Amino acid sequence: MSDQYSDLRELYQEVIFDHNRHPRNFHAMDDASHRADGHNPLCGDQLTVYARVKNDLVEEVSFVGHGCAISTASASLMTEAVKGKSISDVEALFEDMHAMLTEKHPEARDFGKLEVLSGVREFPARVKCATLAWHTLHNAITQARDTARTE
Template identity: 70%
Template structure:
């Protein structure tokens, strides 16, 4: 690995640590019109994602729950990323981030700039932790689709 890659990895790790220590949008949203639960039985991560959607726009997003650092950071980064975006764009972001995390098509170069979410890209090097990072995203996807079952990473 070269110095630039080392510096980038260090920056990404700091973003994850920061969002774990100080998660953004970590609260139950009283006026949410959509929500979904998520559970990763392998790690014990559990969360609920809350959304306020109107006129095809995700106006607000939050989450509550408990989990490992990667799960919490991913949920925190996700809620920041989706606020104010059209539902269609949020669904496209879900697909891009899922590909980024799982090493699927578009993993090296997502269709759009994912910004701070790129900090999660290193997770794919640790297959057991990918489910931790994708849990919030699967739960978001369920909330957007009005699915009431619990999202799982299995």
């Protein structure tokens, strides 16, 4: 393994650990217009995603719950990435994130900080942890009534 790859992997791990220890936007939202619950029975991750959507724009997004480091970090990073975006942009990002985590990296997309989650694809059992928040946000945005599940 090259030193550059090792350094990059270490940086990615540090960002994930930071978002797990200090999750951003970790609170319930009383004035949310959209809300959904998510559960990963394999790992025990459970969360609720809240969004305030106005004029097709995600003005605010937050989450509460508990889970493993990857699940919490993914939810934290997700809230930062989608705040201020249109519903269509959020849905496109959801599709691209799902592809990055399960299939291959979409070449046309610059994921920014979300890139730190790309290594999860190497650990199939952890993919469900990383995608839970995204599936839950998708359910919130589309106002699906079912609990988002990764099984």
